Amino acid sequence: VAGAAATEHRLTVGISDHVAGANLAPLVARVGGFDPGLSLDLRIGLSSEIMGAFERRDIDCAIVRREAHRRGGETLLEDEFAWFAAPAFRHRPGEKLRLAMLAAPCGVRALAIRTLDKARIPWVEAFTGGGVAAIAAAVEAGLAVAPMARRIAPAGSLDVGPALQLPPLGPSKVVLHSRVSDARANGAIRTLAAVFRGRAK
Numbered sequence: 001v002a003g004a005a006a007t008e009h010r011l012t013v014g015i016s017d018h019v020a021g022a023n024l025a026p027l028v029a030r031v032g033g034f035d036p037g038l039s040l041d042l043r044i045g046l047s048s049e050i051m052g053a054f055e056r057r058d059i060d061c062a063i064v065r066r067e068a069h070r071r072g073g074e075t076l077l078e079d080e081f082a083w084f085a086a087p088a089f090r091h092r093p094g095e096k097l098r099l100a101m102l103a104a105p106c107g108v109r110a111l112a113i114r115t116l117d118k119a120r121i122p123w124v125e126a127f128t129g130g131g132v133a134a135i136a137a138a139v140e141a142g143l144a145v146a147p148m149a150r151r152i153a154p155a156g157s158l159d160v161g162p163a164l165q166l167p168p169l170g171p172s173k174v175v176l177h178s179r180v181s182d183a184r185a186n187g188a189i190r191t192l193a194a195v196f197r198g199r200a201k
Contacts (some may be wrong), residue, residue: 011185013192014050014059018108019079019174020132021152027195034191035184044131046106054177061178061189063196065107069100073175074198079149081108081169083161086154091164098126099134100144110184111169112147119167 031040047064054062068145091097101109116123127138136154139146145160176193180186
């Protein structure tokens with residue numbers, strides 16, 4: 001319908017996979033409910049990929065993990081990372097720690113490897129996933145331990161860091177970068193920001 005096309009408003013948002021988590025439905029519902037006339041283009045990827053797209057002006061806003069070398073952005077929340085596994089997961093003394101991680105160059109992956117190597121804890125990549133949903137599935141299946149934010153860890157999974165004497169991964173800030181000036185689109189972004197603030201634990 002020509003009239004509908006003329007009034008369509010589009011917002012392109014990039015969100016880091018380790019920020020969004022596997023359960024996107026509540027987030028999409030809130031933004032869609034704010035403005036049913038808004039066409040939402042949601043892209044999920046690594047923080048570095050999302051920021052690259054933002055800098056190229058391919059997307060209107062980015063919600064990512066703050067990288068050490070990067071400044072700016074509005075802090076939405078601070079996630080606490082830990083080592084998660086299913087209750088059925090078993091690690092035998094002397095075995096390498098079985099890990100489930102996103103493929104390189106994921107920043108969370110790099111943090112986990114750096115932390116384990118510094119502590120001289122041997123590990124093996126038992127599962128490589130193309131997204132956080134795949135990592136969550138590997139955890140739930142009892143295949144491996146995954147470094148994840150507590151906020152997005154699979155339901156029923158346990159922080160096995162203390163039991164396995166794993167070094168802490170520490171916190172990570174989630175930040176919003178936006179260049180939107182349009183009031184209607186900016187309202188949707190503020191709704192999106194509020195969702196993330198409300199999901200902080």
